Amino acid sequence: MAAELLKIKGLNAGIGEEGILHDIDLTLNAGETHVLMGPNGAGKSTLGNVIMGSPVYGVSSGTILFDGEDITKARVDERAKKGIFLSFQNPLEVPGLTMDAFLRSVVRERTNGPLKILKFKKRLEEICGLLDLDPAFLERDLNVGFSGGEKKKAEIFQLLLLEPKLAILDETDSGLDVDAVRTVSKGISIFKEQGGSLLIITHSTRILDALTVDRTHVLVNGRIVKEGGGELVDDINRGGYAQYA
């Protein structure tokens, strides 16, 4: 059996007194692709944010293990450095901070020793090529004035540059046109080919067409109500979520 990369045990979390996630158990092995599905408001994004360590949510009980280490109380940046990446549903805009300067700071922060500028620049160009992006894109302020598609491409850009162990993709395909979905899917496939693991949060299935899904979790009202293999995605497409309520 492959090594357990992410292991969530008996997780209860919410905002203040209000519980959102209840008794979540979820295990994702290295190299696997999991899908987290569920109706709007089920708590899917919350789970992604709690794994990343968002200060908005509190964990009242349970543990999150990553690579065998208990990260339940770890800081957000520590989790990132251990290899967790969250692609945001709504990436934040930072005026005045260019993509290039941002990526440089991030890579420098995550690299021991000096940053090899030429190699770094070459890598940026490569990824621009992979994602059909004009390198002028890197001169723009982070997410400022980006279209929906550009924002998601920028997230996938960071995913490919940072090469985390686990990528949590929160509605990465929502609101994208067909071409953008294709580009984003291509980026995700490359990440997977490099050995990356995926937890894909979605309520549609377009992005899954090009991927082999190892496991599907259905989240309703903050509880995992059904689990299965990739075939579960098709069941949901046919019967909706009502069958699990």
Add this chain to the structure above:
Amino acid sequence: MPEMRKDSPIDTLNAAEEERALYDFKDEERDEDFYKVDEGLTEDIVRQISREKNDPDWMLEFRLNALKVYKSLEVPDWGPPIDGLDMDHIVTYVKPKTKMQASWDEVPEDIKNAFEKLGIPQAEREALAGVGAQYDSELVYHNVRKDVEAQGVVYTDMESALTGKYEDMVREHFMKLVPVNDHKFAALHGAVWSGGSFVYAPPGSKVEIPLQSYFRLNAPGAGQFEHTLIIVDEGADVHFIEGCSAPKYNIANLHAGCVELFVGKNAHLRYSTIENWSKNMYNLNTKRAICEEGGTIEWISGSFGSHVSYLYPTSVLKGDGSHAEFTGITFAGRGQNLDTGAKMIHLGKNTSSFIDSKSVCKSGGISTYRSSVEIRKSAEGAKASVNCGSLMVDSISRSDTVPAMDIRTDKADVGHEAKIGRISDDAVFYLMSRGMPEAAARAMIVSGFASPVSKELPLEYAAEMNNLIKLEMETG
């Protein structure tokens, strides 16, 4: 951005300076060398300053007149409190005892830490803090000067200008734009001014590299009552940079400098300043520019440090079609009350002005943006745009906006936009999710906010300013 710091003027100075520091010792002055300090500013003291500086007679007269005006004016009462200044013993600010500056141990901890974090070598730290030997970077300075001299550009210290062949030019312009009766601290400046820079750019000259006053920050008395006089003649183009990111420490915590900029017909002057005063400083500086027909003045201003600041660079758009831009950022941290902004006075036809001002406050700091745009009746076709943004890093800090406009012609086009915001927790989480520690994430957001200013600075200064922001964000 460490790899950029290689080019910074701070690094290039080291070797020469450390060498000098080994040999350069200053005799400690004895207490009895000083006038008694338990009295106000007297004519005797002003005469002595004038004598020490070898003033021409007219300058002595000027100083004495300024002293009279000083005594007749009240301390301003419309801005942040300055009652921490001991006005009854103003002479202690004018003639600080050098003996008190002579010990590194007496330099406040926060200043020492800032030097440490900015990576400034010990010899220079001591010089900047005013406790080390005066360092003389005449050599470096001289090389810069040779380049510009070839074009007939004069760049020298005020004292030399005053006694040399530019005396008449100095006399014609000195404190004509900022008259001594402008306010009490302008009068004080007129009476006791010392040090500063003089620049004259003849018609048509273009100085490619920025002139930097940084090298002479530690000339005796500079950095307290220094006077900067820049005259850019018809069609000439100059960029002048003043200051550096290192905190300037002075035991006498009053700074009342004066900057006068004369921009000739179709001339262009860019005046950039990065100031980082020690946190006990009262910074009451007066800066003013006047533009002739078709002239352009650009102010780039980064204000850090000080306990209290009053700073409103003023542009007088006298000539038709003249243009002024002000781009500035102010950073107020714990215990700081910074009142900054800009003033634009439109006199000529089709003049235009543009203000882009940013302020950041944190840890209880108070930052007030105060501006005034005056469009006189004569200024038909004038355009003015004011854009000010404030960023509050936490909920205990305070930001105020006081924009005034006085428009006397209906043939003017005026726009104003003000925004006050806080750092978004979501944005901090977003940056942290990429691996940035919280303080660094916040600093990135603030640096981004400040980028309209840093973009306008030469690379090494921009890098220094970003380091400074990082440092301010890290300290409580």
